[in-house]
Amino acid sequence: MTRSHVIENWDPEDTGQWESGGRRIAMRNLRWSVFAEHVGFSVWTLFAVLVLFMPEDVYGLDAPDKFLVSAVVTLTGAVLRVPYTLATAVFGGRNWTMFSAFVLLIPAAxxxxxxxxxxxxxxTYLAAGAIAGLGGANFASSMTNINAFFPQRQKGWAxxxxxxxxxxxxxxxxxxGLIVIALAGNRSPHWVIGLYLLLLAVAGIGAALRMDNLPHQPVDVQSMKDVARDRDGWVLSLLYIGTFGSFIxxxxxxxxxxxxxFVGNGQTPGQAALHxxxxxxxxxxxxSLTRMxxxxxxxxxxxxxxxxxxxxxxxVTTLALVYTSTLQSGGDGTLSGGALVLFFAAFLTLFALTGMGNASVYTMIPAVFEARSRGLGLGESERAAWSRAHAGALIGVAGAVGALGGFxxxxxxxxxxxASGSATTAFVVFAAFYVIAALVTRAVYLRRPEVGEVSITRTTTPSAGPPLTGDEPAAIR
Incomplete structure (x- = not known):
């Protein structure tokens, strides 16, 4: 008997429905959503691995050219996250996951x-990289879809x-890429790409067989317009630029x-690529682990x-990178001894922090709209629908704006x-942005209001919801 892939009357806040089978359904969709998004992210960042197989004397791309291609790939992934956010509501989460996996066969080929x-x-590199950016857009549709499957109390975890x-x-x-370089050398990129052609097919077929569509998902154009005009929408998107933009x-x-x-320290291109x-x-x-x-x-x-x-x-960590970059000799990228260790350790720490920030910002989004929905004067089902719609819309918008940080x-x-042959100036710019983001977070979401005083002034449009008063869930504070 063929299983229906459409679930009507889905309400994860209904404890009875959740315990009697809803959780099992949500977890099944989550597992395949994670896999499809995982493969999509891999294809999105495929060029970051292929550069290890692209010595300049063979492919003709210098360092600025490679940074440019990387920027175009991230830009496409960022811009397409907005329509991808709406796609699950229009086509269904299962259907769009299938499409978003199969379409990535084009840039991989x-x-x-x-x-x-x-x-x-x-x-040609710019064009192929731009199409590969579709893999980055998968994030928006996947997150919007999963947001609708889980109850408020488990959204942060899910x-x-x-x-x-x-x-x-x-x-x-x-x-x-490491395994291929170690076993076949840095002239065999086809093994990397061939594997992901296979995994994309598995992701698309798996989504078709195991995922479900939720009709009437609460992400719509009006909600997107609402959050685009909303102060929280802009602030949370700015914060996500600093976290996810840095990660990608x-x-x-x-x-x-x-x-x-490594090349600056005397290694051949092949040795440098392997190391x-x-x-x-x-x-x-x-x-990724700290985000979980x-x-x-x-x-x-x-x-x-x-x-x-x-x-x-x-x-603080970026200032450590500023220090190590000033130790480079002659602008050739050379770092020695302790400076190289500090450079590597600081970068790993920065990656771990970006993952933590990615999770914390995305936890704030549904909590903000859940708190604001309480003052709308709506019935429980209408209030929950409003909250999910605006949270889902902002998840897509913030994901798109945040990915622009990678660009x-x-x-x-x-x-x-x-300009200088080193990353010193860039690291100074990044450190300044992180300081600004910390100050904005404190001013907007951590400020303690006086008794009887509203802590944050919001827009006054009917769709904007009430201001926060200090009684919101811990996920916001």
């Missing part, structure tokens, strides 16, 4: 052809697991920066508290290397 035919003009599992795709493909931007740049450092591959995956791996745990920590301590202290720590990271690094 294009990358395979380009790597097999070196010496192509820069625009969204953290979904996002962290997807983010692990960045580390996984770098491990695959550094994921693209880390391997290339390590390779340049960089041995280390690069650790950064995205840490960022960061959701639970934010549920317990409060998303804004975790976000504030995370940005403070990111600023900014790579373009800033490109400009810094072009």
């Amino acid at each position: 294009a990358m395979l052809w380009i790597m097999a035919n070196p010496g192509q003009p820069l625009w 969204l953290g697991l979904n996002a962290g599992g997807g983010n692990l795709g960045v580390a996984t493909i770098q491990v695959v 931007g550094f994921s693209f740049a880390f391997g290339q920066m390590l390779t340049m450092t 960089a591959a041995q280390l690069t995956f650790l950064g995205p791996l840490l960022g 745990g960061g959701g639970r920590l934010s549920d317990r301590l409060g998303g804004s508290r975790v976000t504030f202290w995370t940005f403070c720590a990111m600023a 900014g990271i790579n373009m800033t690094l490109r400009a810094s290397y072009q």
Whole structure:
């Protein structure tokens, strides 16, 4: 008998429905959502691994060119997150997961052809990278879909697991690159791409067989317009630029920066690629794992508290990178002894912090709208629908805006290397941004109001909801 893939009257806040089978259904969709997003992230960051197989004398791309391609890949993934957010409501979570997996076969195949035919003009790399950006957009549709499956009390954990599992795709493909370089050398990128052609097919077929559509998902164009005009929408998107933008931007740049450092210390391009591959995956791996745990920590301590202290720590860690970059000799990327160890340790710490911040910011989003929905004067079902719709919309918008931070990271690094041959200026810019983000978090979400005083002034449009008063859930405070 064929199983229906459409679930009517889904209400995760209904404890009876949840315990009598709802949780099992939600977990099944979560597992395949994580897998499909995981593979999508891998394809999105495929170029970050392929650069290890692309010595300049063979492929004709210098460091600024590679940073430019990385920036274009992140830009496409960011921009497409907005329509991808709406896609699950229009086409269904199952249907869109199938499409978003199968469509990535196109850029993967294009990358395979380009790597097999070196010496192509820069625009071919830019075009293939732009299409690969579709993999980054998968995040928005996946998160919006999973947000609708889980009750408010478990959203932080579920969204953290979904996002962290997807983010692990960045580390996984770098491990695959390491294995291929170790076994077949840095002239065999087709093994990496071929594996992901297979995994994309598995993700699409698995989604078709095991996932479900939820009719009437509460993400719509009006909700997107509401959050685009809303103060919380802008503030939370800014914070996500600092967390996720840093994670994805550094994921693209880390391997290339390590390779340049090793070459500057006298290694051949092949040796440098192998050594960089041995280390690069650790950064995205840490960022993905801390995102998984960061959701639970934010549920317990409060998303804004975790976000504030995370940005403070990111600023300090980036200043350590400023120090190490000033130790480079002659602008050739050379670092020696303790400076190289400090550079690597600081970068790993920064990756771990970005993952924690990713989780804490995303925990804040549904909590903010849940708190504000209480003052709308609506019935319980209408209030919950309003909250889920606006939270889902902002998850997509913040994901799109946040991913633009990856574009900014790579373009800033490109400009810094072009101007001085080092990343010092770029790291100073990043540290300043983290300080600003920490101050904004404190001013908007951690400020303690006086008795009887409203802590935050909101927009006064009917859809905006009430201001926060200090009585909101711990996930906000």
